[in-house]
Amino acid sequence: MRSSELDALVLTAPSNFRYFTGLDSQFWESPARPWFLVIPASGVSLAVIPAIAEVAVRQCFVGSIQSWPSPRPEDEGVTLLASVLQSVSRRFGRIGFELGRESALRMPVLDFMRVRELLSGVEVVDGSPCIWNVRNIKSQAEIEKIRAAAGIVSRAFEVVPSYAKTGMTEAEVCRDLTIDVLRGGAHTVPYVACASGEGGYDQIIARGSSKAIRDGDVLIMDVGATVDGYFCDFDRNYAVGRVSDAALRAQDAVWRATEAGIAAARPGLKVSDLWKTMMAVLHEAGMRGNNAGRLGHGLGLQLTEPPSHCEADEAVLKPGMVITIEPGMEYAPGKLIVHEENIAITEDGFPDLLTVRAPREMWRID
Amino acid sequence: MRSSELDALVLTAPSNFRYFTGLDSQFWESPARPWFLVIPASGVSLAVIPAIAEVAVRQCFVGSIQSWPSPRPEDEGVTLLASVLQSVSRRFGRIGFELGRESALRMPVLDFMRVRELLSGVEVVDGSPCIWNVRNIKSQAEIEKIRAAAGIVSRAFEVVPSYAKTGMTEAEVCRDLTIDVLRGGAHTVPYVACASGEGGYDQIIARGSSKAIRDGDVLIMDVGATVDGYFCDFDRNYAVGRVSDAALRAQDAVWRATEAGIAAARPGLKVSDLWKTMMAVLHEAGMRGNNAGRLGHGLGLQLTEPPSHCEADEAVLKPGMVITIEPGMEYAPGKLIVHEENIAITEDGFPDLLTVRAPREMWRID
Numbered sequence: 123m124r125s126s127e128l129d130a131l132v133l134t135a136p137s138n139f140r141y142f143t144g145l146d147s148q149f150w151e152s153p154a155r156p157w158f159l160v161i162p163a164s165g166v167s168l169a170v171i172p173a174i175a176e177v178a179v180r181q182c183f184v185g186s187i188q189s190w191p192s193p194r195p196e197d198e199g200v201t202l203l204a205s206v207l208q209s210v211s212r213r214f215g216r217i218g219f220e221l222g223r224e225s226a227l228r229m230p231v232l233d234f235m236r237v238r239e240l241l242s243g244v245e246v247v248d249g250s251p252c253i254w255n256v257r258n259i260k261s262q263a264e265i266e267k268i269r270a271a272a273g274i275v276s277r278a279f280e281v282v283p284s285y286a287k288t289g290m291t292e293a294e295v296c297r298d299l300t301i302d303v304l305r306g307g308a309h310t311v312p313y314v315a316c317a318s319g320e321g322g323y324d325q326i327i328a329r330g331s332s333k334a335i336r337d338g339d340v341l342i343m344d345v346g347a348t349v350d351g352y353f354c355d356f357d358r359n360y361a362v363g364r365v366s367d368a369a370l371r372a373q374d375a376v377w378r379a380t381e382a383g384i385a386a387a388r389p390g391l392k393v394s395d396l397w398k399t400m401m402a403v404l405h406e407a408g409m410r411g412n413n414a415g416r417l418g419h420g421l422g423l424q425l426t427e428p429p430s431h432c433e434a435d436e437a438v439l440k441p442g443m444v445i446t447i448e449p450g451m452e453y454a455p456g457k458l459i460v461h462e463e464n465i466a467i468t469e470d471g472f473p474d475l476l477t478v479r480a481p482r483e484m485w486r487i488d
Numbered sequence: 489m490r491s492s493e494l495d496a497l498v499l500t501a502p503s504n505f506r507y508f509t510g511l512d513s514q515f516w517e518s519p520a521r522p523w524f525l526v527i528p529a530s531g532v533s534l535a536v537i538p539a540i541a542e543v544a545v546r547q548c549f550v551g552s553i554q555s556w557p558s559p560r561p562e563d564e565g566v567t568l569l570a571s572v573l574q575s576v577s578r579r580f581g582r583i584g585f586e587l588g589r590e591s592a593l594r595m596p597v598l599d600f601m602r603v604r605e606l607l608s609g610v611e612v613v614d615g616s617p618c619i620w621n622v623r624n625i626k627s628q629a630e631i632e633k634i635r636a637a638a639g640i641v642s643r644a645f646e647v648v649p650s651y652a653k654t655g656m657t658e659a660e661v662c663r664d665l666t667i668d669v670l671r672g673g674a675h676t677v678p679y680v681a682c683a684s685g686e687g688g689y690d691q692i693i694a695r696g697s698s699k700a701i702r703d704g705d706v707l708i709m710d711v712g713a714t715v716d717g718y719f720c721d722f723d724r725n726y727a728v729g730r731v732s733d734a735a736l737r738a739q740d741a742v743w744r745a746t747e748a749g750i751a752a753a754r755p756g757l758k759v760s761d762l763w764k765t766m767m768a769v770l771h772e773a774g775m776r777g778n779n780a781g782r783l784g785h786g787l788g789l790q791l792t793e794p795p796s797h798c799e800a801d802e803a804v805l806k807p808g809m810v811i812t813i814e815p816g817m818e819y820a821p822g823k824l825i826v827h828e829e830n831i832a833i834t835e836d837g838f839p840d841l842l843t844v845r846a847p848r849e850m851w852r853i854d
Contacts, residue, residue, distance in 0.1 A: 149693040151679045151712055152792035153590050154785065173779040177691035192781050193796040195589050221597040223561050224519050231587040231597065232614060248598060293675075301667050309659075309695070312678070313517045325543035327515040329675070346517055413539040415558050419520065426518035430559040 123163045123252055127214040130207065131249045133159040134228040135220055137423040140351050141257060142167060143182040148310070149175070155192040156229035158203050159184070162210050170203050200233050204240035217241065218249020224428055225250040254428055258420060259442035264352060265466045268421070268444055269476045272354035272464050274306035275345050276478035279358040279485075286487045288337055288362060292316045292330035296343060303347050313346030313355070313425050318362070321369035322457030326357070326414075326450070337363030340373075341487065342460060346425040353425050355446055356462040356477050361484040370483075372453040375407030376461035377482050379449035383418070383431075384463065387447065388471040391439045397431045400449040409451035414460075418448035421464065443467045444476070489529045489618055493580040496573065497615045499525040500594040501586055503789040506717050507623060508533060509548040514676070515541070521558040522595035524569050525550070528576050536569050566599050570606035583607065584615020590794055591616040620794055624786060625808035630718060631832045634787070634810055635842045638720035638830050640672035641711050642844035645724040645851075652853045654703055654728060658682045658696035662709060669713050679712030679721070679791050684728070687735040688823030692723075692780075692816070703729030706739075707853065708826060712791040719791050721812055722828040722843050727850040736849075738819040741773030742827035743848050745815035749784070749797075750829065753813065754837045757805045763797045766815040775817035780826075784814035787830065809833045810842070 123131065133139055136150040139159050158170040166185020169175075172192035179187055190202050207217060219234070220227055227234055238246045260268070278299055286295045293316075300311050316330035317323035318341040326344060335341050344357035359373060379400040386399045400417045401409075416435075420427035421444055429437035431445070439445075445467070450460030466474040489497065499505060502516040505525050524536040532551020535541075538558030545553055556568050573583060585600070586593055593600055604612045626634070644665055652661045662682050669677050682696035683689035684707040692710060701707050710723035725739060745766040752765045766783045767775075782801075786793035787810055795803030797811070805811075811833070816826030832840040 146695045146697075147693050148679045148681065148695060148712075151790070152785075153592060153790060154792050154794075154796065173781060174691075175693060176779065178694045191779075193798060194781070194800060195796075196800065219597070223596060225596055226519060226592065226594050227597055228592050230589060230591055230616075231585070231593055231600065234597065250596075297670055301670055304663055304667055304670075313514045315514065325540075327513050327541060328544045329512045329514060331512075346514075413542065413557075415539060415560070419518075424517070424519060426520050428520075430520065430561075432559060434560060434562070 126218065126252045128216050128218045128249060128252060129163050129212050129214050130210045131161040131218045131252060132207070133161065133220065135225065136228070138220065138253060141423055143169065143179065143184050145179060145182045146351065147178060156199055156233070158199060160206055160210070163213065164211070168206060170199060170206050198233060200236050201240065204237050207241055207244070215243060216245045216247050218247055218252055220250055220253065222248040222250035257422060258428065259440060260422060260444050260466065261442070264422065265444060265474070267349045267352035268354055268464065271308055271347050271349040271352060272356065272476040273478065274308045275303055275347050275354050275356070278302040278306055282360060283485050283487050286335070286360070288488065289334050291332050291334050292318055292341070293332060295335065295341070296330035299343060299345070303345065308347035309349055311345065311347045315344040317342055319457070321366040322372065322453065322459050324456040324458060326458065326460055335362045335487065338365055340365055340369050340459065340484070344462070351423050353421050353423070354464055354477065355421050355425050356464050357460060358480055359459060359461070359484045360487045362487045368454060369459065372407070372451065372459040373484050374482065375404060376449050376451065376459050377480065379403035380447050380461045380463055383447035383449060384465055384473050384475065387439060387445065387465055387467060387473045389439055389441050389467055389469070393429045393431045393435050393437045393439065394433050396439070397433060404449055404451045407451070408453055410454070411452045412450050414450060418446040420445050439467045441467050441469045492584065492618045494582050494584045494615060494618060495529050495578050495580050496576045497527040497584045497618060498573070499527065499586065501591065502594070504586065504619060507789055509535065509545065509550050511545060511548045512717065513544060522565055522599070524565060526572055526576070529579065530577070534572060536565060536572050564599060566602050567606065570603050573607055573610070581609060582611045582613050584613055584618055586616055586619065588614040588616035623788060624794065625806060626788060626810050626832065627808070630788065631810060631840070633715045633718035634720055634830065637674055637713050637715040637718060638722065638842040639844065640674050641669055641713050641720050641722070644668040644672055648726060649851050649853050652726070654854065655700050657698050657700050658684055659698060661701065661707070662696035665709060665711070669711065674713035675715055677711065677713045681710040683708055685823070687732040688738065688819065688825050690822040690824060692824065692826055701728045701853065704731055706731055706735050706825065710828070717789050719787050719789070720830055720843065721787050721791050722830050723826060724846055725825060725827070725850045726853045728853045734820060735825065738773070738817065738825040739850050740848065741770060742815050742817065742825050743846065745769035746813050746827045746829055749813035749815060750831055750839050750841065753805060753811065753831055753833060753839045755805055755807050755833055755835070759795045759797045759801050759803045759805065760799050762805070763799060770815055770817045773817070774819055776820070777818045778816050780816060784812040786811050805833045807833050807835045
């Protein structure tokens, strides 16, 4: 914050609130009430929150708490937040909000503008680089939570062939997988994407549908599950019955691209070079395209965090970063195969694999 | 939109995107890429989305699609969205964004400001009243989805005493309940709050903790589960072993306040009067306070939607609105009891109960 010349940071996003206080709540599903955490450049943090949250936040890591009776649409914490910020000691006259990259303000924009007007003599600037600088480097304790989540999902993926059968719908397989992940000890399963199609799939972001899986399909499931709020995020492909040789070759290519990505992911490497390393394998294997726009990303308290493994991202890998290695390619029109593992970047250079590495050949569903 | 003098609405929130397109995806967990849906005052809707989303959105209800290769932090859809908006036919010179009440923009604020600058001669205004006017009134099909979710959770709540035992942790009971809700057919379970304490609890927003439930506790679980994206949102209280008479009396009071709320919830009633009806019962029963700030709210594609049943909300109940009836009170220091049901407001005046009404006496866990 000193190098960014900020007197305080104001945080509204659930992941930022949790990062700095430890609060474990899904109350964020209700958008009725904004929450604010003020981190001054010196001194203790201050939660400016709706009264309903006070008891729960009091049990968290927070310096002090001020609350307002909410909902109160005519003044939903606006004047209280502004008065708290006015009292923050000033050195630079600048306060950072979550305004920039991969950030969104969890409050009405009109209320943000009112707060800004009330802050006389203070410049409101983007605090997101400052936040990502801290959050991007995980402690060993954070890495262990992601490893725990990844381990649970790895085991759940492995037993899918014991219950998934031709004729089940995508949604049914996803439901059984989700239940297994919860039974395994994950706290929440906020992300399950699924797709299937003959020899590949045409997208990877929708939830499992009522389409039945059929002989010749490749089925993918992509799971983001949490332990203490920390996400794993990886997928597995399954060969349903007998799939085409072209699909098997594409699977082998993304598996090899993943190997290359994991081997390359050492401190000091630019993520754009990590991207190039994987792209070389995919291109050589006949890649037609990849509309994901990147071959992996950071993860932590969000399913995805910066950086993005793509040509334009200038980030450099550092020890403590946790990233996905996620090569995928369209090998024929409308036929994608995507692969994914999660790793931590280490001091000694050998990547720490947090997932149980997928076998080179797809698991088979009969 | 005509009465609000809007030429177009720009939507970024997952619930709004789903409402107007039908897309079933949890990809929103990744904040890396914003999505935009443009609804012009006349003509078809236009999705302005990252390339990764194109195939999935093409299968949805949308007029046309334009995409950009994303992630591209230097221009994350900003110029594309601005050029699309420039081409919208103009009558009022006003475009609505999600800027106001219970709304948040799912895009970086700095990018929103850039879009606004690029829109020469166009006033960017708050479109949220316009959106809530439509979303607040549910069709019968929407109500049936909420009824389906509420039915599944009602059945899951009822069988909790068959497996929950003294000594289990809150988190364990919540996990088993969540699994039951998924087995019952809910698509997702984004919200499970839980608390327990001797004769009552001191907050209702945290996730179930590692605290064991003990003889004399009242245990509450509050669940938001979805069917096709539509939420139910209600809680149930359980008496663990033998609870105090004061707790039983408080439970009876919130049960009676719920009865009064359901009976009063007819078209034409102000939600502030609905609040007063419930408050009268609670006050008469010795209510000390209630930090929730309201006694219920709307629900639908979000766990909570406007209105808020409180003194300040000027909303009037209309047929098709789906609301929670949620009286709660602190009857002794640090001892809350909260009750909740979900209803639809009907033309004929008789509220349509979507949950299976809780018994007057708490279920018992031994």
